[in-house]
Amino acid sequence: MPIITTLDNLLAKRKMSLTELSERVDITIANLSILKSGKAKAIRFSTLEAICKELDCKPGDILDYSSNDTFKEK
Numbered sequence: 338m339p340i341i342t343t344l345d346n347l348l349a350k351r352k353m354s355l356t357e358l359s360e361r362v363d364i365t366i367a368n369l370s371i372l373k374s375g376k377a378k379a380i381r382f383s384t385l386e387a388i389c390k391e392l393d394c395k396p397g398d399i400l401d402y403s404s405n406d407t408f409k410e411k
Contacts, residue, residue: 341401344373347392362387 348358355373359366364384371377385396
């Protein structure tokens with residue numbers, strides 16, 4: 338999938354753990370882990386909004402797009 342998540346980088350910059358973010362935005366660690374690993378197929382705007390609010394960022398700080406044609410989904 339050409340959508341890349343950079344949540345792990347943002348968490349590192351904010352010196353926040355996935356567990357702490359999970360507690361603050363009331364989303365399970367499992368769901369955040371799926372998002373962080375790039376395996377998520379979708380994200381609700383309300384979830385994205387909660388993460389952005391807590392991390393004081395914009396959606397583009399968490400999600401990126403790569404037009405790499407050599408990428409093959411497993």
